[in-house]
Every structure is written in C-alpha cells, then in structure tokens.
Amino acid sequence: MQEGAETAPTCTAHLVAGQAMVRYRGGMCRSIKQLRDGATPAPSEEVEAAALQFVRKISGFRQPASHNQEVFDRAVADIARISEDLLEGLEIRGVRKTA
Numbered sequence: 001m002q003e004g005a006e007t008a009p010t011c012t013a014h015l016v017a018g019q020a021m022v023r024y025r026g027g028m029c030r031s032i033k034q035l036r037d038g039a040t041p042a043p044s045e046e047v048e049a050a051a052l053q054f055v056r057k058i059s060g061f062r063q064p065a066s067h068n069q070e071v072f073d074r075a076v077a078d079i080a081r082i083s084e085d086l087l088e089g090l091e092i093r094g095v096r097k098t099a
Contacts, residue, residue, distance in 0.1 A: 035087060042087055044080075051080035 035042035035050060055075045056062055064072040 035083070036090065042084075044084065047083050047087070048076070048080045051076045051083060054079055 035046055055072060059072065059075075061068070061072070
C-alpha cells in the first residue's frame with residue numbers, strides 16, 4: 001500500500017442475543033448489504049440489521065445517548081418496516097415469489 005493511502009472502512013453485522021450488532025473498522029461502513037435475492041425473502045433479522053446500520057450512518061451515532069434512544073429505536077423500526085414493505089412489493093420478471 002502506498003504511504004498515506006487510506007484503507008476503506010469495513011464492517012460486519014451479526015446478531016448477539018437477538019440484537020443486531022455492527023462492528024466498524026476504520027470508520028463508518030459505506031455500504032449496506034443487498035438484501036433482495038430474487039424470489040427468496042430477506043430474513044427480518046437482516047432487514048433490521050440493515051436498518052440499524054442505516055440509522056447509525058445517517059445520525060452519526062453508533063450508540064445514541066439515553067435521551068435519544070427512543071427516537072433512534074423508532075427510526076430503526078420504521079426503516080425496517082418500510083424496507084420489508086418494499087421487498088415484499090417488488091416484482092421481478094421471470095421469478096416467482098416464495099413464501
């Protein structure tokens with residue numbers, strides 16, 4: 001690697017005790033994992049993890065202060081719900097939806 005060159009931030013998302021946890025190395029993650037895979041529905045845990053990552057990115061907070069926790073959690077839930085609606089409503093040519 002060239003001197004002074006920055007490495008791209010990396011992140012991993014996983015569940016710990018039912019909570020979506022995202023670990024960052026080198027700053028905020030730039031991309032959120034693609035959840036749509038043809039006719040296969042995305043697991044709700046992955047949608048929730050992506051929503052959490054999105055809210056963290058937008059808000060700039062990895063963990064909000066206690067006085068912001070309610071609005072932070074509500075944003076994660078709203079984005080997860082809207083994302084599920086989007087994924088359920090998409091029609092893909094030549095692919096049959098599975099339940």
